Amino acid sequence: MLCAVMRRVLTIAFALAAAVSFSACGDKSNLPADESASVKRGAELFAERCHGCHTMDTVGAEGGASEVRDRERVDGPNFNVRVESKENVLYAIRNGGYSGAIMPENIVVGKDADMVADFLSKYAGGQAKEQRSNSENKVQDSAR
Numbered sequence: 287m288l289c290a291v292m293r294r295v296l297t298i299a300f301a302l303a304a305a306v307s308f309s310a311c312g313d314k315s316n317l318p319a320d321e322s323a324s325v326k327r328g329a330e331l332f333a334e335r336c337h338g339c340h341t342m343d344t345v346g347a348e349g350g351a352s353e354v355r356d357r358e359r360v361d362g363p364n365f366n367v368r369v370e371s372k373e374n375v376l377y378a379i380r381n382g383g384y385s386g387a388i389m390p391e392n393i394v395v396g397k398d399a400d401m402v403a404d405f406l407s408k409y410a411g412g413q414a415k416e417q418r419s420n421s422e423n424k425v426q427d428s429a430r
C-alpha cells in the first residue's frame with residue numbers, strides 16, 4: 287500500500303521535473319527582447335559551442351564546474367560569476383583559454399568570435415554584479 291503511494295508520488299515528481307526541463311529547453315536565452323541582433327547571435331553561438339565546458343544561466347549552459355568536488359579537467363570558469371572584458375574573451379578564443387592547455391583554439395572566428403565576445407563581456411558575471419550591489423557584499427568588498 288505504502289509502496290503504491292510512493293510510486294505515485296515519484297511518478298508525479300518525475301513528470302513535473304520533465305515538464306520543467308522541457309520548458310527550459312525551449313527558451314534557451316534569457317536576453318532582453320530589445321537586445322541587439324549581434325549580441326543575441328553571440329549568445330546562440332555560445333550556447334552551441336561553449337556550453338560543454340562553461341556555465342552560464344543566461345543561455346542555459348551548465349558545463350562548467352560549480353562545486354570543487356564535481357570538477358572535471360575540462361571544466362572552464364563559470365560565467366555566471368566571472369566578469370570578462372571583450373579583449374580577454376577574444377584572447378581566450380584565439381589562444382584556447384589563458385593557459386592554452388585545455389580549451390580548443392578558434393572554436394569561433396572572425397565576426398562570430400566578435401559577437402560571442404560582445405555577448406560575454408556584456409553578460410558574464412551577471413550574478414556577481416548582482417551580489418556586489420547588495421549592501422552585505424559591499425562591506426566585504428571594502429574590507430578586502
Ligand code: HEC
Nearest residue numbers: 335336339360361362363375378383384385386388389393
Ligand atoms: C573543451 C572545453 C572548453 C570549451 C569547448 C570552451 N572552453 Fe573556455 N575554457 C576552458 C577551460 C578549461 C578554461 C580555463 C583554463 C584556461 O584558461 O586555460 C577556459 C577559459 C576560458 C576563458 C578565460 C576565462 C577566465 O576568466 O579565466 C574564456 C573567456 C573562455 N574560456 C571562453 C570560451 C568561449 C567563448 C568558448 C566558446 C567559443 C569556450 N570558452 C569554449 C574550457 C573550454
